[in-house]
Amino acid sequence: xxxxxxxxSVINRHINEIKLSGLPVNLYDPVKYxxxxxxxxxxxxxxxxxxxxxxxxxxxxxxxxxxIEVFHxxxxxxxxxxxxxxxxxxxxxxxxxxxxxVAILSGDVMLIKAYELLTHESVVNLQQxxxxxxxxxxxxxxxQQFDMDYEGFTDITIDEYLKMVEYKTALLxxxxxxxxxxxxxxxxKEAGMLYEFGRNIGIAFQxxxxxxxxxxxxxxxxxxxGNDIVTNKKTILLIEALNVAGQDKKSELLGxxxxxxxxxxxxxxxxxxIYESLHIDELVGQRIRQYHKAGIDFLxxxxxxxxxxxxxxxxxxxxxNRIK
Numbered sequence: 001x002x003x004x005x006x007x008x009s010v011i012n013r014h015i016n017e018i019k020l021s022g023l024p025v026n027l028y029d030p031v032k033y034x035x036x037x038x039x040x041x042x043x044x045x046x047x048x049x050x051x052x053x054x055x056x057x058x059x060x061x062x063x064x065x066x067x068i069e070v071f072h073x074x075x076x077x078x079x080x081x082x083x084x085x086x087x088x089x090x091x092x093x094x095x096x097x098x099x100x101x102v103a104i105l106s107g108d109v110m111l112i113k114a115y116e117l118l119t120h121e122s123v124v125n126l127q128q129x130x131x132x133x134x135x136x137x138x139x140x141x142x143x144q145q146f147d148m149d150y151e152g153f154t155d156i157t158i159d160e161y162l163k164m165v166e167y168k169t170a171l172l173x174x175x176x177x178x179x180x181x182x183x184x185x186x187x188x189k190e191a192g193m194l195y196e197f198g199r200n201i202g203i204a205f206q207x208x209x210x211x212x213x214x215x216x217x218x219x220x221x222x223x224x225x226g227n228d229i230v231t232n233k234k235t236i237l238l239i240e241a242l243n244v245a246g247q248d249k250k251s252e253l254l255g256x257x258x259x260x261x262x263x264x265x266x267x268x269x270x271x272x273x274i275y276e277s278l279h280i281d282e283l284v285g286q287r288i289r290q291y292h293k294a295g296i297d298f299l300x301x302x303x304x305x306x307x308x309x310x311x312x313x314x315x316x317x318x319x320x321n322r323i324k
Contacts, residue, residue, distance in 0.1 A: 001311050002052045004318070007045035010058075014066055015041075018113070030094045030106035031113070034073050037089045043176045044069040049315065050180025050194050053308050060122065061183040064129060067118035068176050071133075074110035075140055077103050082148060129179045136175035143168025150234045154242065154257060161239050162203065170202025177312075193302045194312075200295030201316045204288045208322060210235040211284050214272055216323060226268035232257050237275055240283050249274055292320045 002010075020032050047065035051058045079085075080093040081100050087093060095103035118133055119126060146164040150156050177198040181191035213228045214237055228235050241253060253274050256267055275281065295316055299309055 001308060002048060002058065003311055004042075004045055004049070004315055007048040008041050010048060010062065011041045011044045011065060011069065014062055015069065018066065018070070018117070020113075026098065026102055027106055027109060030077075030098055030102055031110055033097065034077055034088075034094055034106075034110070035070070037091055039089060041069060043072050043172055046173060046176040046198065046315075047180035047183075049312055050177040051184035052180075053194070053302070053304060053312065054181060054184035054186045054190070058184075060124060061180050063117050063120040063123055064133075064179050064183055065176075067114045067133070068172070068179070070110050070117060071114035071137065072172060074107050074114060075144070077107035077110065079144060082144070123183075125182055128182045132175050132178055132182075136171050139167045139171045143171075147234075151232075153234070154254065156234050156239055158236075158239055158243070161234065161236060165203055165206045165236075166199065169206045170199050173202035173205065174198035190302060190304075193298050197295045197298040197302075197312070197316075200291045200298065201319055204291035204295065204316075205319045207236050207284055207288045207291070208319065210237055211281060211288070212323070214275060215281055226264075226272070229268050229271045230264055236284050236287065237280050240280050241275055241278055244278055244280075244283070245274070249278065288320065292316060 015035055018035070020028050020035075022028050044065035047061050047068055048058050051061035076088060077094050080088055081095045081103055085093050086096050091097075093103075094106060098106075118130065123129070143164050143166070146160075147168055150160070150164065174195045175198075178191045178195040181194045186194070210228065213225055213235070216225050218225045227233075228237075232238075238253075242250060245253060253271065256262070256271055259267070296313065299312060299316070302309060
């Protein structure tokens with residue numbers, strides 16, 4: 001069976017073969033720049049791994065996997081503009097390296113390229129996978145809008161946040177596995193089990209990301225921690241804290257949310273201390289484990305040899321325990 005690193009090697013090799021030459025250069029160079037940045041390639045790898053559960057012949061899954069990766073990067077380019085993010089993967093974002101207008105248009109090109117890859121002549125079951133891709137693309141956009149809608153609110157519920165996470169992050173993970181399974185010859189029921197496995201571990205992945213942004217060792221994490229605190233981003237930690245805090249701690253936390261002038265490190269330290277006093281890391285950790293278990297339960301129900309599911313189980317454990 002293919003490991004995650006095996007799949008990463010396949011994807012990296014084929015990413016470099018995508019044709020992106022042409023004029024004007026300011027349209028295509030940003031696309032090459034974005035796709036050339038070092039990345040884990042988790043979502044396209046899941047397409048290959050989902051396929052590999054059912055067959056050793058993964059060639060039919062390569063172009064759908066590339067489509068998922070290009071689509072994901074398209075969303076990142078546009079999200080970075082909306083979030084006014086300066087850095088992506090330790091490099092300037094596309095709209096900083098060029099400008100927002102160039103980034104918008106180059107992002108559009110990436111979406112078109114994603115559909116071009118998905119409809120490549122080698123993709124024999126397009127009627128099955130295209131509806132999955134379309135539905136997921138729509139949900140990702142809805143999730144981003146939910147995220148932006150929540151920016152000015154302090155009363156987001158846990159359920160509202162989890163729905164946003166599911167749409168914006170988890171469903172693309174789930175779709176990658178479902179598309180991979182379908183290209184590997186899985187039945188709709190079998191592909192649905194992998195989809196639910198992916199949906200649950202996708203939510204766990206984002207909750208873990210929220211946790212790491214506050215509590216990770218920045219030298220290991222690979223980026224500066226505490227950015228979610230500085231920007232008042234509505235994460236599972238903030239929502240849990242507002243739910244369980246007593247009046248004093250809640251007032252202190254809301255006070256930091258309202259401040260427009262502050263010293264970055266002071267705010268991070270103060271909010272982190274509030275989270276620690278409320279044991280928020282333990283509450284979030286419990287939720288992560290619940291979603292992880294739910295995902296594993298779906299994987300275990302899949303009627304195939306345990307050896308064919310082992311790499312996906314290892315992948316889910318990696319997400320549960322990752323430190324960066």
